[in-house]
Amino acid sequence: MNVVIPLFNDWEAVSLLLERIREVVDRSLLNKLAFLIVDDCSSTDYTELPKGVGQSLSILRLYRNVGHQKAIAIGLSHLASLPDQFPTIVMDSDGEDKPEDIMRLIGASEQKPNHVVFAHRAKRHESLTFRVFYEIYKTVFRLLTGKVITFGNYSLIPGPLLRKLAHVSEIWNNYPGGVIRSRLPYTATPIERGRRLAGTSKMNFVSLLMHGLSAVSVLMDTTAVRILLFCVITSGISAAGIGVVVYLRFFANAYVPGWASYLVFSFFIVILQAFLISLLLVFIVLTYRTQIHFIPAKQYSDFLERVEKVY
Template identity: 75%
Template sequence: MRINIVIPLFNDWEALLLLLQKIRQTVAPALYERFAFLIVDDCSATDLPQQPDQVGQSLSILRLYRNVGHQKAIALGLAYLADQPEQYPTVVMDGDGDDLPTDIARLLETSAQQPGKIVFAHRSKRHEGLLFRLFYEIYKNIFRLLTGKVITFGNFSLIPPQLLKKLAHVSEIWNNYPGGVIRSRLPYTAIPIERGSRLAGQSKMNFVSLVLHGLSAVSVLMDTTAVRIALFCVLTAGASFVGIAVVSYLRFFTQLVVPSWASYLVFSFFIVILQAFLISLLLIFIVLSYRTQQHFLPAKQYQDFIERVDAIYTVDTPATVH
């Protein structure tokens, strides 16, 4: 059976060519001959520097009108494949080499053992710098605190054919693909897989990008996040009320000498209560607005972003660049 490989890409053509070579060198021919590559070109400023060697059944490039970012490019690629006459197992992976081609076989094995589940790669070992790994751990802990969910995986995954159309109708994958899967309640699992190293060029993920990525993941679980923040505000207001009660009791019902700064402390407690109330009120309006507004549905609106589809090669034709 054919296996679709979706690779979002922005100016990383050199790494893509090296990845195709690595697939030919490290993946069993019986497997990689089933691969049909769909490169989602996120409006790159450059193009393929050379004609790629034929690897797998086909290689097509989905050209976008504008740059939409990594996560949205994945959503558009999945929506495009979901709109085809037939659906096949679909692998989402990066084109820079961080996702090892040999691990596709492990994703397929797990999918065969647990059919009907999306299989993610849980990163058992990372090769980024210490600072990046530190902030990534902070991000995972904040995500768990705000949403009650554990996210230990990224984009590298395998989607069974029967879930592809359903996933394309999940609006949340437009903001964050892994978070959207969690929000969709579609069945998924994760297996430990070591992260590879970039094949060429420099990573575009910096501190700002990591923060934006984290915020986009949290945003898809806005309801849960808002409730947890509101509960924290209620607890904070309750603690402030207790503080005011204790200071008032000591001042009016005991003989203890209350220091002069106690009045400032009471005033500070009132400020905390007011802020907690305003934050809770703001969260209510945000959640209500989020629930009533119309969300982007990749399955229905993906064509608005597609300029064209270039068929670079297929099993029946020689490699040509359009």
Template identity: 70%
Template structure:
């Protein structure tokens, strides 16, 4: 057996970002113990990334896996950044292993962990994501999620049908944490990294306890952060849209001017109003294009946050539970 294969099967790290969701985490660990076979579960090493919670756990199950540690952060950085910090901490260790990323609320179902591991072992050179074959959210949420996927596809040219629930092979972990874009959005960062990935269909579960910390504003910001990591592709598409809009407006202005001097039935002043409106559209398209050029040039020249190199600034301590 090769070293890589040994690293894949020897142990499995499970990174779980958390903010005040200790009750849900406790229920999640219980569910893992109930649904995952002991032969698989005994290889689990849990890393809970505590995103500077204002509360602490009362008790946690101590027989779910091999070890459970809590990575305490100095400040609240948000869900996506907490994932990047947890992965960076593991990548900095002498040995790396297959790593599962999952949420603490139970919507990522524990019984699907073996399916991710099996898919990862079948394709050891790829990051495996859980594609949501069936969701349990409200119809309103599903409607806005469909809008988000459509807008993401139009602006970036990429399809995104998965979230954080994933399996990272050891051979890609250290490469991934050197991708600056995972700091803003983990799935989007993987897409931007051009590291090989694929998704498998898995059903989304329900929250085990408490209420989601995500409100409407948070969901919008989460969607924008995913789009922002593919900013260059987005900027090019918006730039092309502005050029097409300006070209159509120019043709329309020419047509209106010709009609104004050839057809006497046009209402006086109507042609001037249309030409002025279309000229404003062209001016706005030009200004947006100019702004996009400056944004892309600034983005390319500025230094970026590399999680693998700077994660230590955010880590307070590692607390071993068992």
């Protein structure tokens, strides 16, 4: 079984994570684990990593920093290029994905074979501000895409699905969103999120916003249709408002205040904006469908500097 761990400068945390895995994972399973750390062009390097954790530990060195999601896609694509395919666990390097829950992912996978199993975040330990914005992100994601996303990267991919997932272009932007877009079967099991083992989180408001936008972008078609329907509804309400004012002004013996003309003009501006947004969306979707998409399985090697074998 493979374990993919994307990493950027979190060498202390990943060392503690490996030690924790050695402590809590059953020995029979531990001896089958092959760790793959995807070094996202870190500016620092490890001084020492724990030895003898699992059957092997390798580091994928990247030419440049590509971000967390792309690092995951590169790691999965590298494993998909190997002759044999094994179940693969994706987990963060900071320890917030608890090693104790690996068995729970495996158990859920046994109950639903050939499903990608995600860890549904039943409880989080971040600051109140972060949790509030995260809830806003989930709400906006549901409104724009019609999908519910309550999970992150912590997951288990069955061996037969690994190559299929590596050919899904959307995982390059957002791994969980790419799985949703791929229409591969997936499920989620409730798992409490842990606490960072060392260092400070690199996730801030800007990175959370970019992560949310990347998740929405992989479901561009659905998002565009929903925004288009919203524009149509808004235009219909505005047109009805204009009709009411015109009726009261010319066909009913009712007093029409002087600001009614400004109200009609405002409704007209709303209709014009809705039309322009709809037109822009149509062109964006058509462009998206005609362009050549990035396939991680075919192009990941362009970012791969070397594979470093630790043990």
